[in-house]
Amino acid sequence: MRKIQLVTTLLLLNWGACYAADSDADKALIAEMQSVASSFMKTLGTTLKTTIQSGGVKSAIHVCETVAPELANQLSRETGWKVSRVSLKVRNPLIGTPDDWEREQLIRLSNNPLPESLESSLISNSTEHRSIRYLRALPTGPLCLTCHGQPKDIPNDVASTLNELYPYDKAIGYKLGEIRGAISIKATGR
DSSP: OHHHHHHHHHHHHHHHOOOOOOOOHHHHHHHHHHHHHHHHHHHHHHHHHHHHHHOHHHOOOOIIIHHHHHHHHHHHHHHEEEEEEEEESSSHHHHOOOOHHHHHHHHHHHHHOGGSSHHHHHHHESSOOEEEEEEEEEEETTHHHHHHHHHGGSSSHHHHHHHOTTTTTTOOOOOOTOOOEEEEEEEEOO
């Protein structure tokens, strides 16, 4: 992660010196963002599988409730970027509600969930700052359906715990392969 932090610092310093687009630097930064998103997904997936194997499906709720936000915060601190998970149907509106760009991308990706179209990026320049955004969609896999699937298919103990923790939960009703959210990463330079 130190390498990512160094590359990020150098790129952001470069952005501060001039606002002109440097396509090689932009491509390198987006590649780093892709790597961070992959790391996030791999770590979270491994943790979920391990937790379910040792404590059952209900115990996985804790992973998404605490481990996933902690992981996003850790990656944000390590990279200097804002790393988060967002969704059109949020489980926790305090940390999962998309901004306008994220919402637009989630809608677009949800309407075309092909593997080659699961990512989106944006390079934005203004006189005040420059930012690069990256979003990687999260398709609903078989494991996800236990907590995010059709209400009739969610085990009663899981549904009960979800109702207690998330009284305004909208993150259910998904089918296999549907986009249920995304990893969103934003880097801003002055």
